[in-house]
Amino acid sequence: MSESRQVVPAQRAWMTLVLKAGTPLVSAILAMGVGSLIMWVSGYDPAAAFAALFKGSFGGPKQFGETILRATPLILAGLAVGYGFRAGLFNIGAEGQLMMGGLLAAWLGVEMAGLPSAVTVPVLLIGSALAGAAWAFIPAILKARIGAHEVITTMMFSHIARFLVQWLVNGPIKAPGQTPQTAPLGLSGQLPRIPTLFSESTLEALPFLGLGRAHTGILVALLAAVAVWLVLKYTTLGYENRAVGYSPWASETAGISVQWTTVKALCISGALAGLAGAVEVMGVHHRVFDQFSAGVGFTGIAVALLAKNHPLGIIAAAMLFGALQAGSGTMQLEAGVPQKIILIIQALVIFFVAAEQIVMWFIRKRQKEAISGAE
Amino acid sequence: MPVLELRDVTKVFPGVVANDKVSFTLEEREIVALLGENGAGKSTLMNIVYGLLSADHGEILVDGEPVKIRSSRQAIDLGIGMVHQHFMLIEPLTVTENIVLGREPGRFGVIDIGTARKRVAEISERYGLRIDPDARISDLEVGLQQRVEILKALYQGARVLILDEPTAVLTPQEVRELFAVVRSLVDEGLSVVFITHKLEEVMAVADRIVVMRDGAVVGQTRPSETDEVGLARMMVGRDVVLRIDKKPVACGETVLEVRELVVKSDRGLDAVGGVSFQVCGGEVVAVAGVGGNGQTELVEAIVGLRKPVSGSIALKGNDITHASARSSIEVGVSHVPEDRHRRGLILQFNIAENLLLGDHRVAPYARHGVIKLREVISMARKRIEDYDIRTPSEKVLGSSLSGGNQQKVVIARELGRNPELLVAAQPTRGLDVGAIEFVHRQVLAEREAGKAVLLISLELEEVLSLADRILVMYEGRIVKEFAADEADAETLGFYMTGGGGTKLEATPPEASPAGAGVGE
Numbered sequence: 020m021s022e023s024r025q026v027v028p029a030q031r032a033w034m035t036l037v038l039k040a041g042t043p044l045v046s047a048i049l050a051m052g053v054g055s056l057i058m059w060v061s062g063y064d065p066a067a068a069f070a071a072l073f074k075g076s077f078g079g080p081k082q083f084g085e086t087i088l089r090a091t092p093l094i095l096a097g098l099a100v101g102y103g104f105r106a107g108l109f110n111i112g113a114e115g116q117l118m119m120g121g122l123l124a125a126w127l128g129v130e131m132a133g134l135p136s137a138v139t140v141p142v143l144l145i146g147s148a149l150a151g152a153a154w155a156f157i158p159a160i161l162k163a164r165i166g167a168h169e170v171i172t173t174m175m176f177s178h179i180a181r182f183l184v185q186w187l188v189n190g191p192i193k194a195p196g197q198t199p200q201t202a203p204l205g206l207s208g209q210l211p212r213i214p215t216l217f218s219e220s221t222l223e224a225l226p227f228l229g230l231g232r233a234h235t236g237i238l239v240a241l242l243a244a245v246a247v248w249l250v251l252k253y254t255t256l257g258y259e260n261r262a263v264g265y266s267p268w269a270s271e272t273a274g275i276s277v278q279w280t281t282v283k284a285l286c287i288s289g290a291l292a293g294l295a296g297a298v299e300v301m302g303v304h305h306r307v308f309d310q311f312s313a314g315v316g317f318t319g320i321a322v323a324l325l326a327k328n329h330p331l332g333i334i335a336a337a338m339l340f341g342a343l344q345a346g347s348g349t350m351q352l353e354a355g356v357p358q359k360i361i362l363i364i365q366a367l368v369i370f371f372v373a374a375e376q377i378v379m380w381f382i383r384k385r386q387k388e389a390i391s392g393a394e
Numbered sequence: 395m396p397v398l399e400l401r402d403v404t405k406v407f408p409g410v411v412a413n414d415k416v417s418f419t420l421e422e423r424e425i426v427a428l429l430g431e432n433g434a435g436k437s438t439l440m441n442i443v444y445g446l447l448s449a450d451h452g453e454i455l456v457d458g459e460p461v462k463i464r465s466s467r468q469a470i471d472l473g474i475g476m477v478h479q480h481f482m483l484i485e486p487l488t489v490t491e492n493i494v495l496g497r498e499p500g501r502f503g504v505i506d507i508g509t510a511r512k513r514v515a516e517i518s519e520r521y522g523l524r525i526d527p528d529a530r531i532s533d534l535e536v537g538l539q540q541r542v543e544i545l546k547a548l549y550q551g552a553r554v555l556i557l558d559e560p561t562a563v564l565t566p567q568e569v570r571e572l573f574a575v576v577r578s579l580v581d582e583g584l585s586v587v588f589i590t591h592k593l594e595e596v597m598a599v600a601d602r603i604v605v606m607r608d609g610a611v612v613g614q615t616r617p618s619e620t621d622e623v624g625l626a627r628m629m630v631g632r633d634v635v636l637r638i639d640k641k642p643v644a645c646g647e648t649v650l651e652v653r654e655l656v657v658k659s660d661r662g663l664d665a666v667g668g669v670s671f672q673v674c675g676g677e678v679v680a681v682a683g684v685g686g687n688g689q690t691e692l693v694e695a696i697v698g699l700r701k702p703v704s705g706s707i708a709l710k711g712n713d714i715t716h717a718s719a720r721s722s723i724e725v726g727v728s729h730v731p732e733d734r735h736r737r738g739l740i741l742q743f744n745i746a747e748n749l750l751l752g753d754h755r756v757a758p759y760a761r762h763g764v765i766k767l768r769e770v771i772s773m774a775r776k777r778i779e780d781y782d783i784r785t786p787s788e789k790v791l792g793s794s795l796s797g798g799n800q801q802k803v804v805i806a807r808e809l810g811r812n813p814e815l816l817v818a819a820q821p822t823r824g825l826d827v828g829a830i831e832f833v834h835r836q837v838l839a840e841r842e843a844g845k846a847v848l849l850i851s852l853e854l855e856e857v858l859s860l861a862d863r864i865l866v867m868y869e870g871r872i873v874k875e876f877a878a879d880e881a882d883a884e885t886l887g888f889y890m891t892g893g894g895g896t897k898l899e900a901t902p903p904e905a906s907p908a909g910a911g912v913g914e
Contacts, residue, residue: 255763258747258754265742271699272729272737273751274720 042375043325043332047339050367057363058356067354075349076342082349084213084230087237088303090334090341092117094240095295096319097337098247099151099288101328103169105251106284107264108162110155112173113292114316115180119154120147120293121300122184124208125201125307126192128300132205139207144239144297151293152286154180159285163278169285177316185309200308210234210302236298241334243291248330260284292316321365324372340365395458397422397585398443398474398554403452405438412438414609415452420554425576425586427600429593429629431826433796435609436589437479440556444476445469456554475547476556479563481539485532489525490514493546517548522578537568544575555579556587561595562824565684565852567891573599591629591826593622594855605629630828637859638834641842645862646675647710649846650696650815655705657691665691667870668705673815678837678847680861681872682854684890688870689850690732693819696848697729698722709815723752726814730804730821732850734797738804741793745785746774748792749807773810781806782832798829805836816840819850834860854883868892 055065076086096113103110110116124143131139158172187193187201194202213230214222222229251257262270263280271277295315304311322340326332347361398420405413412435420426428436441447443454445463453460456472463469469476483492490511499513500506514527523541531539540560547555557576561569576586576599590596596603597617605613605628613628626634650673659665665688673679683689694700696707698719706715709725717725731737739748750770753759758769774788783802785795792800801821808816818837822830837860840847851857857864864881866874866889874889 253765253767255755255760255765258750258765262740262743262751265740266736268733268736269738269740269751271719272697272731273754274698274718274723276718276720 097322115177121296128204155289475552
């Protein structure tokens with residue numbers, strides 16, 4: 020208890036930072052290591068594979084644009100899951116809320132085709148967020164009122180959303196033609212691709228702006244990440260969210276309503292997922308079809324886990340997953356490694372993050388050696 | 395020859411020397427109390443003996459032979475058993491199943507439960523540790539669960555038994571039973587290390603006392619050669635006032651008025667069965683009682699965490715019977731919860747965030763939903779200064795603080811709010827003497843400032859030293875009220891355990907033949 024036994028604060032701050040970013044980083048590296056091993060055992064050349072993967076994701080502005088394109092909805096989905104986690108809630112059904120957000124954007128986008136973009140885009144985004152929040156609201160109320168576990172309820176609502184979309188695109192809102200899909204959004208509701216914002220001459224002068232298919236949805240995602248970060252750090256709402264996530268008992272004792280905080284947290288989570296659906300529809304597909312969500316909501320869980328639910332870390336984690344997805348095509352084409360290996364690497368990342376204890380053991384062992392070496 | 399000897403054992407954790415060249419001996423049939431404040435290194439030392447930690451330097455000798463203990467399995471093989479503060483029992487399994495776990499009799503992977511039960515019965519008979527071998531752990535009281543832990547160590551052949559803070563979770567009655575058990579174990583040839591920070595226990599049970607401070611042994615003595623004041627001085631390194639003198643304070647207006655309050659427990663029983671009392675400004679009213687007699691529910695009702703079934707609660711004449719925890723805080727009720735880790739603090743929050751709990755919505759700490767970090771940090775620094783919270787900065791996590799400092803954070807927060815009424819539930823539970831003195835001074839300072847204090851405590855010494863009036867609670871009712879100078883520990887103990895007649899009308903002892911002979 021005397022002063023001599025206190026850990027030096029500077030050293031502790033440094034260690035906290037290393038530990039904060041350390042485990043996700045080590046996890047990602049370990050995952051790629053084991054992924055390489057799997058490739059090597061299967062008779063592929065891991066070096067060539069990773070070279071091609073890198074080329075396909077960061078090799079040029081167009082490739083980098085593809086990485087951004089993939090990362091955009093992942094950031095929002097990661098934020099959705101991460102915000103829930105910070106309140107101690109596992110919103111495993113972000114996929115469903117994402118579909119509802121996308122569905123609303125697709126419908127409103129057609130209805131509002133004639134209006135200016137300055138009106139349509141904000142209305143679509145806000146509408147999608149509300150749709151996602153609404154889809155999370157019923158599980159939230161069930162959780163707060165009768166304690167129904169959100170893992171079950173949000174998952175079930177995810178299935179409902181999926182079949183609802185399937186039914187709608189095959190009948191009620193199906194566009195004329197063979198394919199079961201909705202009519203395309205009006206131009207006013209579409210998020211423009213980043214290169215289209217600049218003139219030919221600008222693009223020639225600044226070639227790094229030629230970001231291929233990347234669209235302005237990335238701005239929405241980045242703004243959302245910063246907003247969530249600010250909310251968690253600087254507002255009463257975020258403070259209560261974290262308090263309930265860590266200890267509902269202490270929160271209750273401090274006069275925080277655990278039920279109300281739960282409802283708010285799941286709805287905000289749903290809103291962020293809804294936005295993820297909106298940017299996919301407004302920026303990429305311009306319409307809704309069966310399974311348009313492509314598991315983005317579920318990958319969002321992985322993104323949040325890897326980032327340890329930190330909003331700014333989620334941007335980095337989503338970029339990593341985005342890069343893996345974007346580069347996998349080139350990898351298959353140039354190194355002959357099946358695209359599916361990416362799914363294995365993704366799964367390994369999750370495995371190592373979940374097995375944090377193992378990773379921590381590695382880190383602690385190194386620390387221990389460092390300490391005994393110092394004596 | 396000592397059964398256990400440690401020579402110059404040193405253990406360094408990153409940044410902390412937990413044990414600094416500690417030497418220690420335990421003779422056969424001896425009870426040695428290892429006394430020290432929280433964080434003095436007592437548990438670390440014994441965890442090294444039990445093979446849970448490894449020493450960086452030093453030697454361990456068992457029966458004079460140097461040994462290396464790398465796992466608890468090795469320690470058990472050497473005849474060393476340890477009962478931890480937090481029990482390591484599997485709740486859904488029975489007493490027998492828990493005791494034989496890891497060394498089950500039987501063959502081909504089939505447990506011979508008959509033999510197991512017989513062996514458990516034999517051991518329980520031999521050492522006088524009565525227990526129902528077929529009871530489920532989850533159905534047993536804490537004192538009996540501890541007994542299962544001891545039996546488990548004996549079953550594994552322990553000759554040296556290490557008890558880590560064994561009384562922390564026990565009622566006074568259970569403590570007395572434990573002491574009897576420990577003595578009978580020694581009579582049967584065992585040697586016992588008793589880790590504690592409670593002075594009166596040391597005086598009652600130990601043959602020899604080894605005092606640790608800051609990771610080193612600072613002295614040895616025997617109960618016959620010292621007293622509690624002397625021990626406290628050795629332990630803390632300065633003079634400690636065990637019983638603070640109270641200034642006379644005139645009773646002001648009535649602050650808390652509870653009338654005919656009925657509160658149900660989680661299981662739907664009447665935990666509080668019609669309780670009435672008042673607390674006025676400048677007064678400390680203590681509720682004394684054995685744990686589980688409705689004190690928790692009473693506190694939760696007053697601070698707005700539990701809805702009363704009937705009756706009323708008023709603060710300075712305003713009805714707060716149905717107030718939420720939030721409005722209860724807002725009208726001036728502060729609460730030091732009995733469970734510091736669960737309700738008092740958020741361990742993952744830093745000190746500043748913990749000090750903000752409950753005030754996080756109001757000016758000057760928050761405006762329009764935005765938290766003013768600058769205000770919060772300057773408040774935190776002031777509280778750390780005022781309440782002597784030992785920490786390098788306000789950014790240290792709650793989980794990194796010692797128990798005493800954690801409690802200081804809770805008290806700093808609750809008193810810093812300048813409440814009308816302080817409800818303090820077991821505010822010194824698990825604290826060492828230095829921290830206890832601090833808490834007692836704070837409680838009395840509130841009293842001198844004319845505030846009302848409702849103190850709930852299981853410690854008679856604390857009740858007698860702080861209270862102006864004492865209410866004895868038994869089975870949800872207040873069975874006796876004393877002015878402070880009328881009461882003594884004997885009389886209080888008598889009423890706390892159901893003396894004074896209330897129990898007689900319920901069940902005469904002979905009335906339940908069916909239950910007789912089973913377990914206790």
